[in-house]
Amino acid sequence: MHDLNAADAQDLLPDLLHGRLSDAARADVERVILSDPDLAVQLALLQQVHAAHAATPTIDMSRILAALPAASGQRAGGTVSTTTGNFDELAARRDPVRAPRMSRLARAAAMLLVLGGGAVVATRAVRHTALPVATITQAESLALVESIVQLGLGAPTDELTVEELRALEQDIQALDGVPSAEPDDMTDLVDGEGA
Amino acid sequence: MTDLMRAGDDAAIDRALIARWNGGDQRAASALVERHAPSLARFVASLGVADAPEEIVQDTFVKAFGSLDAFRGESSLRAWLFTIARRLVLDQRRSAHRMRRHVPLENVHAELVAADDVLDGVVANESAARLRDAVARLSATQREVFTLRVVEGLSYKEIAIVADTTEGAARVHYHNAMRSVRTYLDA
Numbered sequence: 001m002h003d004l005n006a007a008d009a010q011d012l013l014p015d016l017l018h019g020r021l022s023d024a025a026r027a028d029v030e031r032v033i034l035s036d037p038d039l040a041v042q043l044a045l046l047q048q049v050h051a052a053h054a055a056t057p058t059i060d061m062s063r064i065l066a067a068l069p070a071a072s073g074q075r076a077g078g079t080v081s082t083t084t085g086n087f088d089e090l091a092a093r094r095d096p097v098r099a100p101r102m103s104r105l106a107r108a109a110a111m112l113l114v115l116g117g118g119a120v121v122a123t124r125a126v127r128h129t130a131l132p133v134a135t136i137t138q139a140e141s142l143a144l145v146e147s148i149v150q151l152g153l154g155a156p157t158d159e160l161t162v163e164e165l166r167a168l169e170q171d172i173q174a175l176d177g178v179p180s181a182e183p184d185d186m187t188d189l190v191d192g193e194g195a
Numbered sequence: 196m197t198d199l200m201r202a203g204d205d206a207a208i209d210r211a212l213i214a215r216w217n218g219g220d221q222r223a224a225s226a227l228v229e230r231h232a233p234s235l236a237r238f239v240a241s242l243g244v245a246d247a248p249e250e251i252v253q254d255t256f257v258k259a260f261g262s263l264d265a266f267r268g269e270s271s272l273r274a275w276l277f278t279i280a281r282r283l284v285l286d287q288r289r290s291a292h293r294m295r296r297h298v299p300l301e302n303v304h305a306e307l308v309a310a311d312d313v314l315d316g317v318v319a320n321e322s323a324a325r326l327r328d329a330v331a332r333l334s335a336t337q338r339e340v341f342t343l344r345v346v347e348g349l350s351y352k353e354i355a356i357v358a359d360t361t362e363g364a365a366r367v368h369y370h371n372a373m374r375s376v377r378t379y380l381d382a
Binding site for chain 1: 216217218219220221223224225228229232233234236237239240241248249252253256257260261322323324326327329330342344345346348350366370373376377380
């Protein structure tokens with residue numbers, strides 16, 4: 001595309017700023033900017049405006065995550081696993097919409113696992129069904145976070161090519177969502193509790 | 196215009212994460228929250244929610260994840276999340292109005308100044324304050340469109356969805372806002 005005029009380029013300045021243009025489009029816009037000083041001024045202004053508004057209010061990610069409902073497959077009765085290094089926050093979370101409910105026994109089991117050095121757990125008590133409790137160690141939790149970061153999921157993807165993104169999608173699909181080791185079935189304990 | 200954009204890359208990652216979450220992988224939720232929570236918080240603050248933008252952000256994700264398995268991807272996840280957040284802010288304002296604690300729209304500028312005070316520790320220099328002031332003086336619609344376009348990088352199509360307007364109107368609001376900001380800064 002080489003017929004970009006100044007008005008078109010002006011419209012695309014925010015996209016240039018955010019790295020949302022293809023390589024070819026970016027080159028076209030930059031070429032127009034070089035020939036139009038006013039566009040360069042506008043781009044500089046946009047950069048300054050962006051920088052002046054870039055500060056993010058403090059938000060507690062773990063609190064948000066703790067309030068989320070369980071993933072779809074888990075609501076259907078599958079294994080639930082969440083990762084968090086702060087059980088206190090999990091216990092103190094607000095009453096979330098459709099969040100998984102932990103039985104008293106499951107809370108106790110989770111606390112024991114945390115006290116024993118495990119990172120967390122997660123559970124969903126379903127009446128008359130098995131209560132799956134998945135645990136991962138802190139090391140496994142850290143490795144998981146690192147793998148997500150390495151996949152680029154927690155970072156800007158502006159520098160990724162389409163091929164890299166396709167590979168990334170394949171990597172995501174290949175991720176193992178189920179822990180390698182499952183604890184013993186706790187069905188009897190739950191039923192015995194009358195959950 | 197889509198051939199110009201690589202914004203679809205982000206949408207592809209979101210779709211992959213949603214698929215993982217729908218498949219039962221809770222870890223995908225963490226990635227989605229980390230990808231979108233900061234920009235949502237900035238957007239909510241820009242709408243004048245100075246006291247507790249985190250509450251709105253949290254409620255946005257709770258609502259979104261509550262119906263994420265029904266998300267058909269007709270708009271980007273980002274636009275969908277921003278739309279939910281905007282509605283929650285409007286609901287909050289209506290509720291405040293009913294409780295006679297509503298802040299008149301004419302005072303939104305004052306609200307923004309208060310919100311900016313929170314951020315002053317991070318962006319404290321005079322020129323940045325002047326830039327923020329220039330944006331704060333825009334009309335509510337212009338400010339919303341300009342913020343979504345410049346600060347968050349949304350496309351006109353996404354802005355139209357979030358702000359419940361048309362792409363053409365969003366484009367006009369953006370350019371009018373740009374003109375107003377330049378006029379203020381040149382004065």
